[in-house]
Amino acid sequence: MKRKGRGAHHTGQELIAPRPFCASSSNPPMRFAVLAVALAMAMVSLMRCSGQARLNADDILRLGSEAPLAKVPYGTAPQQYAELRMPEGKGPFPVIVVIHGGCWIQYATTEYTAHLASALVKEGWATWNLEYRRAHEEGGGWPGTFLDTGRGVDALREAARKYPLDLGRVIAMGHSAGGQLALWAAGRSRIPRASELHTDNPLPLRGVVSLAGIADMRAYADGGPRDCVAGELRVMGGTPAQQPARYAAASPLALLPLRTPQVLVWGEEDSIVPERLFEDYEKRAKQAGDSVEIVRVKGAGHHELCSAEGTGWKQITDAVRRLLR
Numbered sequence: 001m002k003r004k005g006r007g008a009h010h011t012g013q014e015l016i017a018p019r020p021f022c023a024s025s026s027n028p029p030m031r032f033a034v035l036a037v038a039l040a041m042a043m044v045s046l047m048r049c050s051g052q053a054r055l056n057a058d059d060i061l062r063l064g065s066e067a068p069l070a071k072v073p074y075g076t077a078p079q080q081y082a083e084l085r086m087p088e089g090k091g092p093f094p095v096i097v098v099i100h101g102g103c104w105i106q107y108a109t110t111e112y113t114a115h116l117a118s119a120l121v122k123e124g125w126a127t128w129n130l131e132y133r134r135a136h137e138e139g140g141g142w143p144g145t146f147l148d149t150g151r152g153v154d155a156l157r158e159a160a161r162k163y164p165l166d167l168g169r170v171i172a173m174g175h176s177a178g179g180q181l182a183l184w185a186a187g188r189s190r191i192p193r194a195s196e197l198h199t200d201n202p203l204p205l206r207g208v209v210s211l212a213g214i215a216d217m218r219a220y221a222d223g224g225p226r227d228c229v230a231g232e233l234r235v236m237g238g239t240p241a242q243q244p245a246r247y248a249a250a251s252p253l254a255l256l257p258l259r260t261p262q263v264l265v266w267g268e269e270d271s272i273v274p275e276r277l278f279e280d281y282e283k284r285a286k287q288a289g290d291s292v293e294i295v296r297v298k299g300a301g302h303h304e305l306c307s308a309e310g311t312g313w314k315q316i317t318d319a320v321r322r323l324l325r
Contacts, residue, residue, distance in 0.1 A: 054301035065114035074155035083129040085121045091164025093126040101176030103231030119308030135235035143196040171207045179213015187255035195249040207261040207323030211305040215281040217251035257288035263319040267300030
């Protein structure tokens with residue numbers, strides 16, 4: 001059964017152009033003012049048709065998704081659950097933990113990544129679309145948002161008792177702030193025991209695909225868009241100078257080496273997460289001994305990476321296949 005998502009607002013996203021009108025038409029003569037307006041609208045439509053206009057969160061929600069096989073709780077709060085989707089067949093299936101972003105606050109839920117999770121299932125992988133308490137919700141913020149993410153990943157152990165899931169081939173895929181959480185989940189074994197985020201025996205991940213992920217939270221706090229930086233400061237409880245120990249336990253860069261392969265996917269038109277953060281992280285991760293690569297998607301902005309209809313879809317699925325080999 002297919003479903004359509006509801007609209008959402010993200011004040012840190014780019015504006016969407018009107019729907020394109022790509023067909024030509026003949027019109028009677030018109031006054032100059034009307035012609036000027038028509039020409040302006042045609043230019044916007046032409047940009048959309050040529051792929052220059054950017055998608056936003058509402059566009060992704062409108063793509064629709066397949067209903068999950070099961071909604072599996074990993075805690076007692078309403079937000080502590082994961083949506084399980086599986087392909088047809090006996091399995092056991094490799095699993096992709098899908099983690100939405102939204103600046104760690106109210107800008108996204110699992111509805112945003114439902115299309116992504118559904119499309120990955122069509123490629124032959126099970127997906128575990130993870131929800132968590134965000135910074136503006138009771139129990140979210142520090143340390144709840146991070147602990148929820150870790151518990152949600154580890155809940156696959158219990159789920160595998162009921163469903164044919166291959167726990168030896170689990171990767172995480174997160175978008176934006178969810179990319180930070182995906183990388184962080186892979187590095188949990190590196191968190192000092194004294195930290196509130198420490199967990200004994202976290203589920204090992206085979207790799208991470210970070211879609212426009214925020215891999216360096218310290219640098220992002222100094223140079224990211226205002227709305228998303230506000231979300232970061234809220235989830236962390238302050239700036240890097242105010243909460244150095246928290247950033248040391250939560251920022252993927254601070255946890256290097258993660259000791260698992262990482263693919264960083266970046267849209268070349270992304271105005272929310274700058275390229276320099278990816279390049280600096282790649283350099284530092286390789287120096288620490290990690291296997292890291294940057295995949296650049298031409299013509300893509302921040303949200304296109306979550307669309308199976310986007311130009312980067314093959315690059316993303318190829319990255320998953322490399323990690324699961």
